[in-house]
Amino acid sequence: MIDIKIDNLFVVQNQIERLQQGVENRYLLMRVLSGSMHTAVRMNFRQSGRPKWLGLKYRNGKPLIDTGALRGSISSMADNDTALVGTNMEYAAIHNFGGWAGRNKKVFIPQREFMMLTGDDKQGLMEDVQQYFQSLMK
Template sequence: MIEIQINNLFVVQNQIERLGRGLDDNRYLLMRRLSGTMHAAVMTNFRQGGRPKWLGLKYRNGKPLVDTGALRGSITELADNDTALVGTNLVYAAIHNFGGMAGRGKKVRIPQREFLTLTGQDKQDLMDDVQDYFAGLIG
């Protein structure tokens, strides 16, 4: 049998109450931080030419997805009390992110170049953000 003894019950209860208030009152700060971390990760994807590297260009010189900078410049972040989002409203973004057939008659193959993706380290950074947030609530 495992027995757990809490010697400072008042302190533990106080911290649990602070956590509850922090989660009820203002999760926006956490969501804002998470959207910022995701946005930074997507910008790193553009700077590094993909993580993993995107397939090179076939018909022109330069780096994929950064010819005019419009796609990179369209990446926005949004946060509210319940949501952290990063994305773009450009109609052609999906075909570049997921790959597929495009053009007239869908005869042009666009290779997948995921820019809206997170690496393992990015996901760890998000977990660190969450842990820091909770530590701040009880600290």
């Protein structure tokens, strides 16, 4: 018969408890994720799209940037189960998805997707998750 003795049983039990608490209480993780997503959306505005948005047809300036209202309306929220980024501007969807707008839907607005994550952004979120769990193991 082989006996295995764990000399640091208290340390192992403590680590397991920290990990369990970190899995059950995910608010800090969700707050980090919502912050990273918020940064990514702000980067979309800073770089005029990733990939670049279609330019303006009838005037000079940068699309979605002129007044800064839409950019300034981007907010984030987190709770134990959710990480969100969004805006409450009623015209945000038509700019993000594109489509026909205006009186009698006579104006076509091209898609300028600002509520999106690039592949690098998504990889960054995975790294955030990994760092979170690594921090629980310290």
